[in-house]
Amino acid sequence: MTAATAQVNGITVGYEDAGAGDPLVLVHGHPFDRSMWAPQVGAFAAGGWRVIAPDLRGYGATTVVPGTTPLETFARDIAALLDHLGLDRVVIGGLSMGGQIVMEFCRLFPERVRGLLLADTFPEAETEDGKRVRRDMAERLVREGLKGYTDEVLSKMVAPYNIEALPAVADHVRGMMYGAPPEGAAAALRGRAERPDYGDLLGRIAVPALVVVGRDDEYTPVTDAEAMHRRISGSELAIIEGAAHLPNLERPDEFNAALDRFLARVMTKA
Template sequence: MRVNDIDIAYDDEGDGVPVLLVHGHPFNRSMWRPQVERLRDRHRVVAPDLRGYGESTVVPGKTPLGVFADDLIGLLDRLGLDRVVLCGLSMGGQIAMELHRSHPARVRALVLADTFPEADTAAGRDLRNDLAARVLREGMGPYADEVLDKMISPANVVALPAVAEHVLGMMRGTSPEGAAAGWRGRAERPDYLDSLSRVAVPALVVVGEEDEYTPVAVAERMHAAIPGSTLAVIPGAGHLPNLERPAEFTDAVERFLATL
């Protein structure tokens, strides 16, 4: 679908309360397949590829989180969806926080999974910009191989070979230009703790118990910041609990949706 002068690929399945699933970096909408297949029985589930990722248009340069959020608002407008349950993981969670900050009236409820609410440090900004330059030089393969056992737990790389292959395939298949633009934009993100303290809709914070990138302590900090929020820690999972422990992750989301 044409939105903001780019083409956005997306899945739109089921009927009922709409749920918008926002993928992480450097992935695509296929990371949500286990959730789409379960939630679509009771909900309308929309899972897009963000600009620069999957089958959506690649725009080189820098993509701030606000641009991703505006793309999602444009997609919701085209689909005739006013308010949605907004669910984002990792970078997708930061995009969800940005969308909530800039368009709070469009969010019926919020699910933030394995994500980080603060702005980058100077060292963090340098790292993201260095990674952007690196994948433009080398392609995505070396980076993907290097971080696989941080994206999912080392134990799950061994125990869940099909999941490991899927995660590796998404990373290797991402456009280096799209990934670099995403990294550069994230490096400049604001701190979201203040806007999270003003969340006035139901909210669920989810985290994999073994997540190295956004540990349980980070999720607890977000949970404490968001009034009335719920926290779910998924055992036996790293940074991608929706793929490593899909039943447990989706159970937590379904229990939350049942309270709306």
């Protein structure tokens, strides 16, 4: 596993590059960093994939750019990183905000997508009330930092029963959130407030797709995942029992098994 940096689009991007083989790109959510994919990077790099997990602009080891970061900017950063690495077509997946960034990547660069993982995410544009909430939260994060916000929402990110049963997972999530740069997280919130609706895009997806959701996810409930599954022709749906918004961390074995089956299917369509 190699932790590296690249100079792309005027910023420094930190990323993991592990394993060898066909490329699998994993995009983290808000307000996390690439370490949220550690169970997947290790497993799939050992399983014959080249796994690339970047820190998004404003998070982790990647440059913080205050202001507003639209989903398009995140998607173009990923494309520029792939160009830097000499990679054309990839299987790409994201969780929560990362899933929305992946949808934007599909909108901009459909020819580069070989397979698609959408985890604990949803395609709709923000409501007017939602825009206000995200903008207000952005100002709060800049003003206060992320500790108070983290303490309020941790039990939605990780199911309460897993906070108790899996303290190392809860500590990892809490640490990512505490450590997120406030200006970077705020810029993402402002940009996400203005995201487009990806509903029509889902109907145009012509590559293998996997929709995953934690059974007890309050942010993006199972009904959202089922609706996405219906809109993407030929997609698979995996509901991970015993997990909330971060099934890849809360139930990594079950999440990885679903992803492994899906990737095997992608390979048959190579």
